Amino acid sequence: MTRPAPSGAATVFREGRRGPAVPAGPRTAKAAAPRGRRTFSWRRRLAPYAFVLPFVAVFLAFSIYPLFFTLRLSFTDWHGTGAAQWVGFGNYRYLLANSAFWSSLGNSAVLWLLVVPVQLVLSVIVAVLLNTIKRLRSFYRVAFVVPFVMPLVAIAQIWIVLFDQNYGAVNAVLGAVGLPPVGWLVTSAWAKPTLALLFLWKTTGFVVLIVLSGLQQVEPGLYEAASLDGAGRVRQLWSITVPLLRRSLMFSVVLQTLAVFQIFTEPYVVTKGGPYNSTTTAGLFLFNHINRADLGTGAANSFLLVIVVMAVSLLFVRLLRAED
Amino acid sequence: MTTLDVRGRRGRPLLGSHMFLLVLTVALLAPVVWAVLSSFKPAGEIIRDPLGFDPATFTLANFRGMFHDVPVGSGFLNTGVVLLAKGAITMFFAPLAAYAFAKYRFRGQNLIFGAVLLTLMLPTIVLIIPLLLEMKELGWVNTYQALILPGSVDAFAIFWMRQVIAAVPDELLDAARIDGCGEFGIFWRVVLPAIRPGLAGLGVLTIMNIYNDVVWPVVAASSSRMATLQVVLTTLAQNISGNRVGADYATITGELLAAATVALLPLLILFILLQKHFINGILAGSVKG
Numbered sequence: 001m002t003r004p005a006p007s008g009a010a011t012v013f014r015e016g017r018r019g020p021a022v023p024a025g026p027r028t029a030k031a032a033a034p035r036g037r038r039t040f041s042w043r044r045r046l047a048p049y050a051f052v053l054p055f056v057a058v059f060l061a062f063s064i065y066p067l068f069f070t071l072r073l074s075f076t077d078w079h080g081t082g083a084a085q086w087v088g089f090g091n092y093r094y095l096l097a098n099s100a101f102w103s104s105l106g107n108s109a110v111l112w113l114l115v116v117p118v119q120l121v122l123s124v125i126v127a128v129l130l131n132t133i134k135r136l137r138s139f140y141r142v143a144f145v146v147p148f149v150m151p152l153v154a155i156a157q158i159w160i161v162l163f164d165q166n167y168g169a170v171n172a173v174l175g176a177v178g179l180p181p182v183g184w185l186v187t188s189a190w191a192k193p194t195l196a197l198l199f200l201w202k203t204t205g206f207v208v209l210i211v212l213s214g215l216q217q218v219e220p221g222l223y224e225a226a227s228l229d230g231a232g233r234v235r236q237l238w239s240i241t242v243p244l245l246r247r248s249l250m251f252s253v254v255l256q257t258l259a260v261f262q263i264f265t266e267p268y269v270v271t272k273g274g275p276y277n278s279t280t281t282a283g284l285f286l287f288n289h290i291n292r293a294d295l296g297t298g299a300a301n302s303f304l305l306v307i308v309v310m311a312v313s314l315l316f317v318r319l320l321r322a323e324d
Numbered sequence: 325m326t327t328l329d330v331r332g333r334r335g336r337p338l339l340g341s342h343m344f345l346l347v348l349t350v351a352l353l354a355p356v357v358w359a360v361l362s363s364f365k366p367a368g369e370i371i372r373d374p375l376g377f378d379p380a381t382f383t384l385a386n387f388r389g390m391f392h393d394v395p396v397g398s399g400f401l402n403t404g405v406v407l408l409a410k411g412a413i414t415m416f417f418a419p420l421a422a423y424a425f426a427k428y429r430f431r432g433q434n435l436i437f438g439a440v441l442l443t444l445m446l447p448t449i450v451l452i453i454p455l456l457l458e459m460k461e462l463g464w465v466n467t468y469q470a471l472i473l474p475g476s477v478d479a480f481a482i483f484w485m486r487q488v489i490a491a492v493p494d495e496l497l498d499a500a501r502i503d504g505c506g507e508f509g510i511f512w513r514v515v516l517p518a519i520r521p522g523l524a525g526l527g528v529l530t531i532m533n534i535y536n537d538v539v540w541p542v543v544a545a546s547s548s549r550m551a552t553l554q555v556v557l558t559t560l561a562q563n564i565s566g567n568r569v570g571a572d573y574a575t576i577t578g579e580l581l582a583a584a585t586v587a588l589l590p591l592l593i594l595f596i597l598l599q600k601h602f603i604n605g606i607l608a609g610s611v612k613g
Contacts, residue, residue: 047507051424052436054417055477059439062474063446066454073453126348129341136342142599143349149528149595149602150356151536153557154584158359160561161577167371169358176375201352206606213607262447265538269561286449290543295453302450310445 074299091300104285112260114196127211144205156269159198188278195266207252214248254316261309363585367578386578399556406471407534413476414530422485423511443479448539470544488522525605
């Protein structure tokens with residue numbers, strides 16, 4: 001049985017173990033030759049180091065140094081001026097015992113639930129449809145990516161006006177069909193779904209493209225064979241398309257999970273975390289510490305968030321590997 | 325087939341598919357179209373009749389008010405400077421690093437690629453406090469360096485370009501080597517031309533990311549002299565959500581939509597011009613394993 005070609009960018013998560021793939025199969029005469037070992041000059045050995053040097057420099061200066069700084073800061077009580085006071089694990093204890101911290105994580109988790117599963121299902125449906133039709137395909141592709149390209153702040157502003165309880169166009173549409181107005185951004189019950197809708201609206205097109213690129217690797221012959229065996233369309237979708245798309249789907253899930261747990265601009269601009277902190281996401285909660293110059297607690301919060309984000313994404317990467 | 329093709333492979337009508345996609349498209353485009361149209365309406369009309377549009381009442385008053393209230397011009401200028409500098413750095417160094425990861429084997433490769441993945445997973449705001457202090461230490465607060473350098477060799481761009489470059493056949497590189505091409509020459513004369521679609525996609529994505537960035541510019545360049553367009557907009561939005569005294573809701577709403585339109589249009593136009601490259605770039609980047 002031949003394995004289908006790996007679909008999608010997700011392959012990258014496996015490659016770390018062995019570096020770039022060497023084509024398998026019978027060696028050609030050329031490859032069996034001394035493989036040009038004489039041309040392995042010192043230039044060729046040093047070249048990759050020179051090529052990654054700029055990244056490493058930027059990484060050390062603007063990621064690693066700040067990361068260690070944050071770690072040290074997280075064990076102190078510091079408000080930006082004067083001497084920092086060492087408090088050990090005090091900040092971490094404070095946060096872990098703080099219900100607002102947990103509710104910020106909870107808000108992010110609820111957003112994840114409202115966004116990721118919906119987006120995944122929707123993207124598969126849209127990508128499959130886009131793959132079967134011929135007419136207007138590029139028109140739809142462009143239309144779906146437009147929201148992804150637009151500046152988030154501008155879209156967030158539009159959301160404020162569009163979903164206004166009294167004057168918004170959305171409630172005007174509801175009113176036109178005889179429904180009562182909804183307090184989209186001013187009630188805790190609706191604020192999260194409204195933000196989730198913003199995120200879905202903004203990013204689903206990009207996920208559709210990822211899924212679509214995975215779909216284009218699926219052999220059309222598989223469907224014909226399945227058709228001959230009498231499999232219906234739904235059956236084909238479930239038994240052929242979804243398994244073959246697994247890598248693209250997992251890649252999307254990891255990417256969107258990282259994105260959802262980092263959500264900050266949307267609530268910062270649209271709801272400011274309200275009403276009643278119902279849209280204070282993990283990212284916004286952290287930002288509020290910085291805003292108050294409560295830097296020690298903010299740093300500890302950063303690390304807790306990093307741990308959560310990494311744990312969740314590693315879990316998905318694990319799932320991806322286990323399925324192989 | 326020259327006849328109207330509304331039937332699928334197995335003879336099923338595709339009309340349903342088109343209906344579904346069309347409804348979705350309308351839902352996706354409606355907010356943008358609505359905002360752009362509404363920004364040309366008299367402020368009072370936007371809230372009195374949010375759904376209507378009367379060409380007879382077309383006005384630029386919202387734009388005039390908005391340009392008067394916030395420094396959009398300097399916002400565009402700052403964004404432009406950052407875009408050129410940071411964009412150039414990303415577009416050159418990210419594919420270069422990606423080339424090293426895709427086509428070389430070297431000691432520490434996995435460790436350094438791990439650094440790329442780590443950078444991808446780190447939420448931006450986690451690094452904000454120390455980065456801000458670092459900028460203070462360097463005396464870079466409210467300077468272009470502060471806006472340009474952090475994150476200039478973008479991890480996502482490396483991660484993504486690696487996929488694209490991996491698809492370039494090794495034979496091509498070996499042939500160049502035999503012809504006496506140096507290692508950098510191979511990158512410059514063979515790899516870059518070979519990945520033009522992916523590069524175009526990266527270009528659009530890079531422009532988009534830099535243009536749309538908010539979190540870092542908000543803290544690093546808070547002075548109005550250095551504020552990028554998005555910071556200017558954020559400030560406006562903050563003023564609008566209720567705190568600004570002396571301006572009524574309708575006027576503010578009008579200015580808000582005008583500001584959104586001003587911010588949307590450059591990217592929208594750019595995207596429409598470059599959409600083919602962008603979409604092919606994304607597809608190229610995510611297909612190849």
